[in-house]
Amino acid sequence: MRAVRLHGPGDLRVEEVETPPAPGPGQVLVGVALAGICGSDLHNYRTGAWISRAPSVAGHEFAGRVRAVGANVRHVAPGDRVYVDSRYLCGTCAACRAGLGQVCENLGFIGEAIDGGFAEAALLPAGNVGRAPEGVPYRQLAMAESLAVALHAVTRLQAPEGAPVIVTGCGPIGALVAILAARTGNPVMLIDRDAGRRALVADIVGGQEAELDGDWGREPPRHAIDTTGAPVVIGTLIERLGGGGGLALVGIGEGQLQLDPVKLVEKDMSLVGCHAFADELAPAVAMLADLEPALDRLIAAPIDLDAVPEAYRRQLAGEPGPLKVLIACGGDAP
Numbered sequence: 432m433r434a435v436r437l438h439g440p441g442d443l444r445v446e447e448v449e450t451p452p453a454p455g456p457g458q459v460l461v462g463v464a465l466a467g468i469c470g471s472d473l474h475n476y477r478t479g480a481w482i483s484r485a486p487s488v489a490g491h492e493f494a495g496r497v498r499a500v501g502a503n504v505r506h507v508a509p510g511d512r513v514y515v516d517s518r519y520l521c522g523t524c525a526a527c528r529a530g531l532g533q534v535c536e537n538l539g540f541i542g543e544a545i546d547g548g549f550a551e552a553a554l555l556p557a558g559n560v561g562r563a564p565e566g567v568p569y570r571q572l573a574m575a576e577s578l579a580v581a582l583h584a585v586t587r588l589q590a591p592e593g594a595p596v597i598v599t600g601c602g603p604i605g606a607l608v609a610i611l612a613a614r615t616g617n618p619v620m621l622i623d624r625d626a627g628r629r630a631l632v633a634d635i636v637g638g639q640e641a642e643l644d645g646d647w648g649r650e651p652p653r654h655a656i657d658t659t660g661a662p663v664v665i666g667t668l669i670e671r672l673g674g675g676g677g678l679a680l681v682g683i684g685e686g687q688l689q690l691d692p693v694k695l696v697e698k699d700m701s702l703v704g705c706h707a708f709a710d711e712l713a714p715a716v717a718m719l720a721d722l723e724p725a726l727d728r729l730i731a732a733p734i735d736l737d738a739v740p741e742a743y744r745r746q747l748a749g750e751p752g753p754l755k756v757l758i759a760c761g762g763d764a765p
């Protein structure tokens with residue numbers, strides 16, 4: 432079958448590989464319909480930061496149709512449409528036992544720890560697939576995982592209803608965070624160096640555009656979610672946010688932040704990291720139907736597997752394109 436594999440930093444290849452074998456006990460074979468390219472896929476390609484085995488079929492955001500199930504698999508059956516949980520958990524460490532899979536001591540992700548979804552088919556642990564709700568198209572299901580990440584960040588921020596929220600970074604996660612905040616009645620202020628992306632997200636959520644060093648109004652918001660991971664952005668937010676609120680970090684960036692902790696103390700401000708998601712995947716899937724019009728504005732027609740390396744290049748070069756690139760993987764009609 433056709434697959435896109437990461438061989439090393441900067442080395443992504445479209446190849447012919449063996450189709451996965453029939454599922455063993457506790458496994459499910461999924462024909463992949465649509466997969467999404469994530470910012471973390473690009474980060475791993477550029478830096479090799481999370482390469483734990485190579486080559487590996489990339490891709491942790493995808494949806495498709497069950498082709499076969501192994502022994503002891505009862506919650507899905509051949510023919511079912513499914514979405515995928517990207518977290519590859521040990522299930523036995525203290526964090527897993529406490530229901531904190533996002534900080535599992537042995538945490539890996541599908542596409543790195545095991546072969547992922549940029550292929551016609553993927554062999555997955557049964558616990559990583561969930562049956563899709565009726566009528567929700569693959570193009571939404573392929574965004575369920577990112578929506579869960581965004582929902583985790585919004586949940587961790589705990590902004591009160593109606594409190595304005597700044598979102599820095601208008602990539603896919605920034606857009607989804609903004610969509611979720613707006614949905615709960617929080618006015619959203621959007622900051623991104625890319626004016627086109629910022630305007631698109633502002634239009635989708637009815638938000639206000641702003642500059643990192645510009646005018647935030649007489650009473651600056653107390654809450655923000657950073658999706659850039661850029662120390663200068665995070666430092667500026669800590670400096671400029673109103674007191675008594677918080678800043679949630681969900682971006683993966685680079686570099687160190689010089690931080691005077693007294694600032695957090697005096698501003699009575701929380702700084703929370705947000706990694707992947709905890710139990711937010713099922714609630715995110717349940718929201719997909721409602722959010723369909725907004726989510727559809729983040730995507731374009733899917734590309735095919737052969738076009739993935741070029742799509743990585745374009746995204747890393749910051750060339751214009753849809754916020755979320757979807758790939759038609761050929762395992763089921765998209």
Ligand SMILES: [Zn+2]
Nearest residue numbers: 469471492577
């Ligand atoms: Zn992702």
Ligand SMILES: [Zn+2]
Nearest residue numbers: 521524527535
């Ligand atoms: Zn664990």
